[in-house]
Amino acid sequence: MKLRTALCATLVALSLTSIASAQNVEVKDAWARATVQGQKATGAFMTLTSKTNAKLVGATSSVAGVTEVHEMKMDNGVMKMRALEGGLELPAGKATSLKPGGYHVMLMDLKLPLQKDTTIPLTLVFKDAKGIESKMELKVPVAQTPPGGGADMGGHQHGDTANKPKQ
Numbered sequence: 529m530k531l532r533t534a535l536c537a538t539l540v541a542l543s544l545t546s547i548a549s550a551q552n553v554e555v556k557d558a559w560a561r562a563t564v565q566g567q568k569a570t571g572a573f574m575t576l577t578s579k580t581n582a583k584l585v586g587a588t589s590s591v592a593g594v595t596e597v598h599e600m601k602m603d604n605g606v607m608k609m610r611a612l613e614g615g616l617e618l619p620a621g622k623a624t625s626l627k628p629g630g631y632h633v634m635l636m637d638l639k640l641p642l643q644k645d646t647t648i649p650l651t652l653v654f655k656d657a658k659g660i661e662s663k664m665e666l667k668v669p670v671a672q673t674p675p676g677g678g679a680d681m682g683g684h685q686h687g688d689t690a691n692k693p694k695q
C-alpha cells in the first residue's frame with residue numbers, strides 16, 4: 529500500500545508540474561472565427577505572453593481533424609499562409625499577437641460549423657527553452673469579429689512600453 533501511495537503522489541506531482549509550466553504563458557483575447565455550413569477551415573486568434581522564452585509548437589481541438597500553427601503574409605502581392613514548422617517564437621515578456629492576416633491557429637477538417645456565441649475547446653502545446661513541452665487547455669469563444677471591437681485598427685496599438693517588466 530505504501531508503494532501505491534508513493535506512486536500516486538509522484539503522478540500528482542508530475543501533473544502539477546506541467547500545469548505550472550503551462551501557466552508561464554498568459555493568453556488574452558482568444559477567439560475563433562465562426563464558420564458557415566460546409567466551411568472546412570477557420571482560424572483561432574489570441575495574444576500570448578510567456579514569462580520565459582518559449583514556442584507555441586502545436587495545438588489540438590476536438591472540433592477539428594487537423595490543427596496547425598500558421599503564418600500568413602504577403603508574398604508578391606498574394607496573401608499566403610504556411611505552417612510554422614519550428615513553432616511560433618514567444619520571446620520572454622513580449623506579447624505575441626495571433627490575429628487575422630498574421631499568425632493564427634488553423635483549424636482544418638472541421639467536424640461541424642463553429643457557431644457564434646458558443647465556445648470550442650483548444651489545447652495549446654508550448655515548448656520551453658529546454659525543449660520541455662507543456663499544454664494549456666482553453667475554452668475559446670466563437671465570434672464573427674475580434675473581441676472588443678477594433679476590427680480594422682490596422683496598427684492595433686497596445687502601448688508596448690506599458691508592458692515592460694517592473695524593475
Ligand SMILES: [Cu+2]
Pocket residue numbers: 598599609610632633634
Ligand atoms: Cu492558416
